[in-house]
Amino acid sequence: MPLDSTFTGQSFKSVGTRPLRPDGIDKVTGRAKYGADHNVAGQLVGRILRSPHAHAKIRSIDTSKAEKLAGVKAVITAADLPDLTNGDSGMFDILDNCMARTKVFYDGHAVAAVAAIDAHTAKAALKLIKVDYEILPHVTEVDEAVKPKAPILHKNCFTEGVEPKPTKPSNIAKVTEFGHGDVEAGFAEADFIVERNFKTEQTHQGYIEPHACVASVSPDGTGELWVCTQGHFVYRNHCAMLLGMDVSKLRVTSSEIGGGFGGKTHVWAEPVALALSRKANRPVKLVMTREEVFRASGPTSATSIDVKIGIKKDGTITAGSAELRYASGPYLSMWAELGAMTSFACYDLKNVKTRGYEVLVNRPKSAAYRAPSAPMAAFAVESVVDELAKKIGKDPLEVRIQNAAKQGTKSSYGPVYGPIGIGATLEAAKKHPHMSAPLGPNQGRGYACGFWFNFGGQTCTDINVGQDGTVTLTVGTVDVGGSRASLALCVAEELGIPYNQVKAIVADTSSLGHNDMTDGSRGTFSSSMAGIFAARNAVAILKERAAKMWEIPVDDVSWEDGHAKAVGEKYGNLAPLSLKDIAAAAANTGGPIAGHAEIVADGAGVSFATHICDVEVDPETGRSVIKRYTVIQDAGKAVHPTYVEGQYQGGAAQGIGWALNEEYIYGKDGRLQNAGFLDYRIPVCSDLPMIDTQILEIPNPNHPYGVRGVGETSIVPPIATIANAMSNAFGVRMTHVPMSPPRVLKALEAAAKS
């Protein structure tokens, strides 16, 4: 029972309600401590010197003048972060990205760093560091980087995943392939085939809080790191390995987080801050500027995707294929692979084949961004599905319903689906009042579907009962979207006590066993499962203590509604003991009462959504305004519906920004031109309509309460949804994102001419 994750189908008292979050007051009054709010005595200011070149060999670095400047306590280069990765190429890439070793690979790549007594001195010191660069030809565009004559980033990069292994280096680091059936046979059966190329520009997660940390390394080899992160345990492991420290001797505390969306799952400046602290023998605070965040953290991939889909007149999709090229920055990752896996995941296809190409370019390392890689693939596939539906004269929603994946479908990336919600979200969309609302002039309506895997992973959780019967829930998953409230609800539910009797906190890395990061929409899914298990373990102890208090066998004690009850008529004179009663007596019945659980949370349960959008386009300027937006998504079970809605709205808002205006703009010199929020145009409040949400609850059979992750799927459909709405507004299919006014105006004029 304690470790049984099977869905119980129970009715709920706490789960599904909407109490205030425990971090709410502090956040709205400014008391909450974010990354840059932490200070320690004697701390220095750390600053990083960054490459102005997109691609260059580092001939030499002269730090002597900077070292002599009064107030400078440490200057470091790659020499101070020696390679301890022992052949682990993934970790070596992280190291090389944190501090360039022999070459710089992008505008903004770190080459040196200083720690000084104040910001002014640190800045002055950076100017005194002389780097001798040999500038190399660069390539920043994904379709340019795959060309045979493109400048090569790594001479030892021979494409993985193709047979025979190439003998010449290229910028295609890896190729992956997914699918089943025979796509050529499928296309032969089709009455119509559409084949198109789609491009998406690079976008940043746009979290408002820049990366910030305070690092303190003592000469005895122990260290502390206070940092804004989505996963302090993973930061600890990475930093310890790169610095050559013992994992258990580096204590990492996560701050409140002002947005991460995947961008704070990777270390950037933290190993640098630790290395500076180690060299200076003083704590070092390092806060990235907004410009540094844009130039040198991890935006998502720019992509170029070729999609081909065939359909019969009756609406059956006969085959789908896609070639997906994802820019990965200078290092191999799995972004194209995720695009290739997710692209056709919404559909039940007999014949499907996708190939993902990880393409290296002279841009910052691509990082995870909320359902990483899926939005671009969905844009391409959902646009073509829409176009095909029109070709056969069918409602695009009906075509999607007809071809939707269901329980038992072999997914395009391999596994067979359990109970899933794609069909249900489509049916809900069909019935939604948004679908029948009238449209004004220059307006169009579109819809699209989206998929995300979700993840579970390693989780470790504690419950401690205080002497007054209040409960501390200690988790190791960083709260990025209200999970402390949701987790407290689950534990209150399991213990049978009120929500306000449980206080959830996020512990530092020395207080719990390893927890994976808050990514893959796993925070609430996995930590609630571990929290429920820990609560069940605590209940077992509570029952033992009650048995002791009553002096009866523990087998005669049950736990109901937050009370121990003696079972059987013979105990008719024993009034139930509340958790408070038992806690008050704990000192005399065996000491503190606690529950613990360490698990790998399996069975996260995939997630699907359907979005509906109305867009209005100014035909004279190409400017578009989102007039109405609806998100319909399966949550399994919405533990705290307000925060589930918040996730739906947040993903949609980011998707709208991505679709309309956000993009990294590089000059011919390979330098980023818009490293700031003025010209990297995320939506402002007045750009967005109220984003309506509808939560569907198709229980996840692998979670006691049926919970699925909800954080990421909501960013998958928006680009395609808006593109489809635009094509309905003015009859032109937009294939290049962002669909910014200049691009839309150009498309409108091209359409008017033809």
Added chain:
Amino acid sequence: MQYEAPETTKAAVSLLAKAKGSAYVLAGGSDLLVRMRTGFIEPDLVVDIKRIKSMSEVKKTATGFSIGAAVPCAALGENKALVKAWPGLVEAANLIGSKQVQGRCTITGNMCNAGPAADSVPAMVAAGARAVIQGPKGKRVIPVEQVAIAPGKTSLKRGELVELILLPERKPKSGDAYLRFIPRSEMDIAVVSAGVNLTLDAKGVVTSARVALGAVAPTVLLVDAAAKAIIGSKLDDAALEKLGAAASAACRPIDDKRGTIEFRTKVAAVLAKRAAKIAYKRAGGK
């Protein structure tokens, strides 16, 4: 860095004239402080003009309005007489940045920053506004379109600063309007913009007009040909078409992170026409 906050224009001029290194005037600081923070400039002297009384007032004069160089844009929106006479100019001033920024930023600062995309400048140029400049050699008054001479560069000489903006007398049946194109709804910089100011006769015929364009050249443009296109008309479709064509023809934009040559040239015409229609209506035209 030396910071000074003199209480008279004379003292400010004296400080600026005697400055040894780089000297900057601070009004709202919405450009200056940002440039300092990003390390783009490192001033040796900053002269804050907010304590100079004459620079902190909006006055109705015998010949129009006088707006002090330190008056924040939000204050312009609260001056009913000014809003009634120059609604387009006030709207332009209150498109800059955000509500918070508008509480600090000034139209004089906007002008002296000499950005081609400054929102209040096309509206001022269309209005025929003049800048009162004080310097070591005394006072001079020049049209606003002569202040900026290149991106980031003004015609002000060492020791000079702008004290006031003067708006001319408002004739009956006049109206102005300013429109800018931004992809978002606020908190953005104009990709292209247009200010139109016109006066009608009793029959609704345009008797005088000024048309200014922003973000389509190194400085804000005053486009005489665009004004001529509507003078003598009742702003009928043919006149509007000519206005748009003249506006597009005047554009000398660049391709940059904010927009393309093609887009700016086309949308300049769209905005000039739309702004003219609003100004015409405000002037009482039907």
